[in-house]
Amino acid sequence: MQLDFTQPLDYWWALLPEIILCVFGxxxxxxxxxxSSLEEEDGDxxxxxxxxxxxxxxxxxxxxxxANGWLxxxxxxxxxxxxxxxxxxxxxxxxxxxAAALTILISFAYVHRQRLQAGEFxxxxxxxxxGMMFMGGARDLIVIFLGLxxxxxxxYALTAFNRHDRKSxxxxxxxxxxxxxSTGFFLYGIALVxxxxxxxxxxxxxxxxxxxxxxxxxxxxxxxxLVIGFGFKVSAVPFHMWTPDxxxxxxxxxxxxxxxxxxxxxxxxxxxxFLVAFDASYATWYPIMWWLAAITMVGANLMxxxxxxxxxxxxxxxxxxxxxxxxxxxxxxxxxxxxLLFYLLIYTLMNIGAFAVLIGVARHSEEHMRVEDYSGFGxxxxxxxxxxxxxxxxLAGFPGTGxxxxxxxxxxxxxDAELWYLSVILVLTTLISYWYYLRVAWFMxxxxxxAQDQHDLVQAPxxxxxxxxxxxxxxxxxxFFPGVTIDLVNDSVHGLGNISELVPGFME
Numbered sequence: 216m217q218l219d220f221t222q223p224l225d226y227w228w229a230l231l232p233e234i235i236l237c238v239f240g241x242x243x244x245x246x247x248x249x250x251s252s253l254e255e256e257d258g259d260x261x262x263x264x265x266x267x268x269x270x271x272x273x274x275x276x277x278x279x280x281x282a283n284g285w286l287x288x289x290x291x292x293x294x295x296x297x298x299x300x301x302x303x304x305x306x307x308x309x310x311x312x313x314a315a316a317l318t319i320l321i322s323f324a325y326v327h328r329q330r331l332q333a334g335e336f337x338x339x340x341x342x343x344x345x346g347m348m349f350m351g352g353a354r355d356l357i358v359i360f361l362g363l364x365x366x367x368x369x370x371y372a373l374t375a376f377n378r379h380d381r382k383s384x385x386x387x388x389x390x391x392x393x394x395x396x397s398t399g400f401f402l403y404g405i406a407l408v409x410x411x412x413x414x415x416x417x418x419x420x421x422x423x424x425x426x427x428x429x430x431x432x433x434x435x436x437x438x439x440x441l442v443i444g445f446g447f448k449v450s451a452v453p454f455h456m457w458t459p460d461x462x463x464x465x466x467x468x469x470x471x472x473x474x475x476x477x478x479x480x481x482x483x484x485x486x487x488x489f490l491v492a493f494d495a496s497y498a499t500w501y502p503i504m505w506w507l508a509a510i511t512m513v514g515a516n517l518m519x520x521x522x523x524x525x526x527x528x529x530x531x532x533x534x535x536x537x538x539x540x541x542x543x544x545x546x547x548x549x550x551x552x553x554x555l556l557f558y559l560l561i562y563t564l565m566n567i568g569a570f571a572v573l574i575g576v577a578r579h580s581e582e583h584m585r586v587e588d589y590s591g592f593g594x595x596x597x598x599x600x601x602x603x604x605x606x607x608x609x610l611a612g613f614p615g616t617g618x619x620x621x622x623x624x625x626x627x628x629x630x631d632a633e634l635w636y637l638s639v640i641l642v643l644t645t646l647i648s649y650w651y652y653l654r655v656a657w658f659m660x661x662x663x664x665x666a667q668d669q670h671d672l673v674q675a676p677x678x679x680x681x682x683x684x685x686x687x688x689x690x691x692x693x694x695f696f697p698g699v700t701i702d703l704v705n706d707s708v709h710g711l712g713n714i715s716e717l718v719p720g721f722m723e
Contacts, residue, residue: 228289229298231282232308233345233352239275240341243268247334265333266323269678272337276316276344283308295418297355299487302707306556307351307483314476314563315344320682321571322468328578329377329466336376340472343369347480351487356405356415359484363401363448366480367394370473374465386464393447393457401444407437408492417492425495438493438500442507445488448481450534451541452511462530467577470526471570474533475563482540486555490547490711497547504545508637511538512644519651525573526584528651529566532610535648536562539622542629542637551628552708557700558621561609561693565618568686569606572599575675586658593659599675602683604656609690611652612645617693624701 227234247268283305291300318340326333346369349362371394375387409415411433412423423429446454462470493500515538519531536558543555576592576599577583593600609618622645629638675683693700 226296226298229286229291229296229300230352231286232279232312233348235279235282236275236341236345236348239272239278240338240345243272243275243341244334244338246271247332247338265326265331266678268333268337269319269323269326272319272341273316275341276312276319280309280312283312295354295416297353297358297416299352299354301711302709303483303487303552303556303711304352306704306707307479307559308348310479310483310556310560310563311344311347311351311476313560314472314479314567315340317564317567317571317682317686318468318472318476320678321471321567321574323678324676325466325468325574329379331376331466336373339369339373339376343373343472344476347476350480351483353484354417354487354491356408356417356420356488359488360402360405362480363398363484366477367398370469370477373469373472374461376469377466380464380466382464383466386461389457389464390461397444397447397454400440400447404437404440404444407433407440411437417488420492421494424493434493434496435499438496439503441488442500442503445481445485446507449478449485449537449540451507451537452514452534455511455515455534458534459527459530462533463524463527467526467570467574470530471567471574474529474570475566478533478537478540479559479563482537482544482555482559486544486552487711489544490552494547501545501547504541505634505637508538508541508545509640511535511541512640513538516644516647519648522651523586524584525586525589525655528586528655529569529573532648532651533566535644536566536610538644539625539641542634542641543625545637546628546632546634548628548631549705549708549711550631551625552711553701553704554621554624554628556704556707557624557697560700560704561617561621561690564686565606565609565616565690568683568690569603569610571675571679571683571686572603572606575599575679586655589655589658590662591659593656599683600659602687604659605687605690607652607656609694611649615691615694617690617697620693620697620701 286300286305289300319337322336326336343366346362346364346366349365350359353359353362371387371391374390375384377383405415408420410430412420412429414420414423420429424434443454447457450458462474465473489500512535515531515534519528519535522528522531540555540558543551543558573584576588593604605616609616612618612622622641626638626641629641
């Protein structure tokens, strides 16, 4: 099937996965008000009314995945439409859908125990995922902005969703205020891009810049403002100030969702904009990205070393992984773009998996978040201990895990662009990260239990077990047999950009 975007109806077909998510988001929201899940405090959370809404939301994610798979057989006419139907967008959609599905699975018991409105909770996850998919598939800066707002508003509400927790309300307000502030930079940057090039279409902007028709001075300021806007969403240092407090205060399943999906959406949109629209201006934004990547990797890993709260440690870990991904953006070549997609997929799985175990240890609440609370946990609950150890090793980039292959792929992209200094920084900061990841594993396996009774109460309901099994299996599979996934990401980024051929190793 061919899509000719001169026909408005074809946009409906191109946006079918997003439309399905939005429709199911409204269905789940309406179904949630037919019967209050707050009335059910006892019983199996996997089969409560709130869980029924969660399963219904998963049906929506599954149907959106089927629609996304169908789009692989669709060919678009031209490349100047507002929505892209290419491999890059479709692979990114899998990341968002997987993150949504895993978040729903690990949140059943949490929503039940915390007595949250299940219909609103799962509906917001679906709508936020739709906004991420709008961002990932947009070829127009205005559409990216609309997707950003759809995603952000839903995530603001999710962050402050636990009305019984003052930290959640504080985190939501902080995220909203700083998010609105950064959005102003992003929107002003779009306005200046339009003033410099006469268009908001990414492909048209790229042609205007490469042909020398865009105003250089105005374009440079616009790029700087867009970097600030994107930098906030991907938690790059020094735009990370909100991240530790918001991640710590938000409900744990929301923190898992934000740390994976919001970051993925920001990087996917960032890569498409800078590789397509600003490829001819590489010399302008290369130094900015270089220093952002270096400062983010060093600063976040050093700050993570001193954290005693596991949730807060994972927040700084998320910032550090953003620094690794910024290396791929700086390299700006086909290998780096493929490495970025591969790493985002693996990071989504291992990070949400780690948070799932954290939620279980906290007994589906916001308790027992200290590193010391994991003393002896591996011997008390050996299966969950082994699973968490695998996630921690993958986050650290240990050989035999998908996280290791992801870092190797990022380094390959950096080497192709001759970014030797950034490559060294990436390796050294990865070694630093081993300390705080393995510190948790050391407490689990090498320290005597200080809370045996607490560990005996740790629960992993069936939906969470399914999520953990799937994530561990894929992380180990890609650690030993990454070929199929690597081939898929290489095909997904084919033709997206080839900046490294223009200015290799610009600063180095």
